[in-house]
Amino acid sequence: MGARKPMPPTDLDDLFAPEVIADPYSYFAQLREADPVYWNERFQLWVITGYQEVVWLLRHHELFSSAIMKHSTSPPYPPIEPEDLPLFDEVREFRGDQLVEQDRPEHLHQRGVVHEYFTPTAMESWRPFVRDAVRELLDELEPLGRMDVLTEFAASLPVRVIAQMMDVPYEHRDHLRELADSILYMNRGEPWRLRPLTEGMRGIVEYAAPLVEERLECPGDDFISILAQGEKTGVFTRHQVLVNTGLLLFAGHETTMNLICNGLLALIRHPDQWDRLRADPTGMARLATEECLRYDPPVKSTQRIAAEDVELGGRTIRKGDRIRWIMAAANRDPSVFPDPERFDIGRQPNPHVSFGSGIHYCLGVALARMEGQEVFGALAERFPRFELATEEVEYQPSIQFRSLKSLPVTWKQGDR
Amino acid sequence: MTRRLDVIVDHSRCVGNAMCLATAPGVFAHNSDRQSEVVDPAGDTEEKILEAAVNCPTGAIRVEVAESGERLFPHGG
Numbered sequence: 487m488g489a490r491k492p493m494p495p496t497d498l499d500d501l502f503a504p505e506v507i508a509d510p511y512s513y514f515a516q517l518r519e520a521d522p523v524y525w526n527e528r529f530q531l532w533v534i535t536g537y538q539e540v541v542w543l544l545r546h547h548e549l550f551s552s553a554i555m556k557h558s559t560s561p562p563y564p565p566i567e568p569e570d571l572p573l574f575d576e577v578r579e580f581r582g583d584q585l586v587e588q589d590r591p592e593h594l595h596q597r598g599v600v601h602e603y604f605t606p607t608a609m610e611s612w613r614p615f616v617r618d619a620v621r622e623l624l625d626e627l628e629p630l631g632r633m634d635v636l637t638e639f640a641a642s643l644p645v646r647v648i649a650q651m652m653d654v655p656y657e658h659r660d661h662l663r664e665l666a667d668s669i670l671y672m673n674r675g676e677p678w679r680l681r682p683l684t685e686g687m688r689g690i691v692e693y694a695a696p697l698v699e700e701r702l703e704c705p706g707d708d709f710i711s712i713l714a715q716g717e718k719t720g721v722f723t724r725h726q727v728l729v730n731t732g733l734l735l736f737a738g739h740e741t742t743m744n745l746i747c748n749g750l751l752a753l754i755r756h757p758d759q760w761d762r763l764r765a766d767p768t769g770m771a772r773l774a775t776e777e778c779l780r781y782d783p784p785v786k787s788t789q790r791i792a793a794e795d796v797e798l799g800g801r802t803i804r805k806g807d808r809i810r811w812i813m814a815a816a817n818r819d820p821s822v823f824p825d826p827e828r829f830d831i832g833r834q835p836n837p838h839v840s841f842g843s844g845i846h847y848c849l850g851v852a853l854a855r856m857e858g859q860e861v862f863g864a865l866a867e868r869f870p871r872f873e874l875a876t877e878e879v880e881y882q883p884s885i886q887f888r889s890l891k892s893l894p895v896t897w898k899q900g901d902r
Numbered sequence: 903m904t905r906r907l908d909v910i911v912d913h914s915r916c917v918g919n920a921m922c923l924a925t926a927p928g929v930f931a932h933n934s935d936r937q938s939e940v941v942d943p944a945g946d947t948e949e950k951i952l953e954a955a956v957n958c959p960t961g962a963i964r965v966e967v968a969e970s971g972e973r974l975f976p977h978g979g
Contacts, residue, residue: 545918545936594924601921606961835914844936847919851959 499528502564502675507883510786511827514815523799529563531808532801535815537822537839539799543790543811544843550790550809551589552846555582557791558808564675564883573680580687583726584733586846589793593845596726599716600849603709609852612647616857619646620864628868628899632875635893640746641667643857644739651734653708654697665689666739669732673740675883690732698727709734738850740887741784745858747890749778750865751879752829754872754895759831767866774831775858780838781829786814786888788842813839814888869897906968909943909951915962922954922963930954938962 496516500506506513514535517524522536534540543550551557555578562574581587585596602608623642627633645663654662668686671679694710701711702718713730716722722730753760753774763770790809795802803809817838818826841848848854875894882889909929918936922929928945930938943951955963955975965974 597921598924601959602957605957605959607956837914841917843917845918845920847917847959849959 498524499526501526501529501533501885502883504883507881510814510888511818514812515818517812518815518819521799521801523801523803525801530560531810532803534798534809534811535819536799537816537819540811540813540816540839541843543798543809544839544846546796547590547845549793549796551793552593552790553582553587553589554789554791555587557806558789560808562680565677566680567677570678570680573684576684576687577680580729580732583723583729585730585849586733586737590845595721596716597845597849599719599721600709600712600730603712604849604852606852609856612853613856613860615650616643616647616860617864619643620860624864624868631899632894632896635750635895636743636747636890637892640743640893641739643746643861644742647742647853647857648735648738651709651738652697652731653706653710661693662735665693666735669736670740670889672736673882673884673887673889687732690735691728694728694731698724698731738853740889741850742854742857744784744887744889745775745778745854746861747893748782748784748888749775749858749862750872750895751874751890751893752778752781753831753862754874756829757871759829760866760871762831763862763866764870767863770831771859771863771866772855773834773836774862775855776836776838777829777831777833778858778862779840780817780823780833780836782888783813783817783838783840784888785840785886786884787812787886810885813842872897904944904948907943907948907951907974908964908966908968909940909955910964910966911938911940912962912964913937915960917960917962919959921957921959925954925957926950943968 496513497503498517498520517533518535522534522539524533524535526533534543566574585593585600588596620643623639627638633639641663645659645666649659649662665686668682668689671683671686697710698714701708701714705711705715710731713722713727717724717727753763763774787810790811792803792805792807792809794805817823817840820826822837841851872895875896879893880891882891916937918932918938920932922938923931926946929940929942929951931941933939951965952975955965961976964976966972967974
């Protein structure tokens with residue numbers, strides 16, 4: 487063996503290092519090798535990177551609480567400006583009342599109200615709407631020869647879909663987009679981020695309040711009417727109806743943006759896979775979307791809090807301990823995925839955990855899948871090849887979301 | 903007389919979302935991997951069983967008429 491250049495020592499506790507934000511996969515692979523159930527001393531939390539451990543944890547909801555806002559006393563990280571601390575209470579109140587933060591039995595009752603709206607069969611009826619929206623957006627962009635995929639395409643699509651699901655007028659889209667963009671600060675690192683975030687939260691509550699009144703009077707089959715119906719039957723409080731309307735906007739917006747951007751970036755960086763998709767866009771779109779979800783998932787990690795002392799992977803997690811489970815790491819666990827670092831749009835089976843597992847399994851899964859299929863299929867159908875119009879892409883400094891700051895691309899016109 | 907059904911859970915798809923256990927508790931239960939398993943295909947009404955199948959977020963539940971093999975859900979599959 488020749489002399490190897492020594493690797494720089496890695497600080498396994500530095501969750502927010504710029505290198506980890508740029509490339510979470512190498513770091514989490516190191517963690518998984520060190521210990522799939524790793525205690526991070528600096529941030530005082532467990533980091534779960536093994537596939538089996540992640541799935542086991544998610545399916546034992548009675549041992550691992552989702553009510554983070556209620557149970558966690560830790561300050562926001564990265565730190566915020568001290569005078570913004572009262573705003574954090576507002577964030578707690580808003581998020582703490584959302585469906586994702588509930589445990590059983592409340593979670594079951596609340597999910598029961600909205601569950602039917604998002605089933606695979608129900609979402610299939612939305613496919614023509616999504617297909618038309620994708621076509622309209624690309625019709626406008628195609629002649630330009632360039633776009634920032636993030637702001638000009640990926641952020642526009644989910645807002646159109648969500649506005650339709652709320653059954654609000656076409657002209658409200660711009661306002662909804664503004665609110666959605668403010669709520670994106672949930673995920674950012676700026677010390678002043680709670681100001682735009684809370685503005686967005688108040689904005690959505692203010693926007694949704696009269697709609698809820700209206701839908702209580704004359705219910706339709708839209709999402710707000712479904713939530714309002716839950717208030718009538720005593721499952722939701724008014725505040726819960728309002729913050730869960732906000733949840734639809736937030737959860738449906740950023741995750742879809744990331745799926746489109748991260749997926750397209752992977753396809754651009756793997757021209758052989760792009761060609762494979764182009765050869766059969768309709769046939770390959772479904773599996774390709776799953777591989778995009780596995781390879782560079784919209785959400786990298788989420789939290790839980792131990793509800794009691796529990797053994798996991800030979801370690802003892804104590805009641806009240808904070809836990810971060812890393813879907814981005816589980817998705818590349820070599821014990822489950824052969825050749826996990828390879829981007830293979832035909833990969834099958836592909837049991838990635840990008841939508842989680844267990845009782846909190848992503849409510850919007852069927853919508854997300856369908857949007858991904860329609861987008862990747864249409865892009866491959868219309869564009870021979872994209873070129874990245876930047877040397878290096880940058881990511882938002884978030885431990886939770888895998889969000890690009892922008893994705894500028896160009897293409898040659900007329901050689902379809 | 904009510905017809906007998908075959909209810910099949912595809913374990914390569916089931917993520918243990920447990921909504922089927924809430925909808926048709928007489929039919930479905932969790933196994934040790936917290937995946938859904940059919941304990942009694944006649945444990946609830948046909949309507950409840952179909953509701954559970956249609957509402958499964960991963961489409962993991964298949965329902966057939968035992969006698970004829972006729973597929974009730976998913977359609978056209």
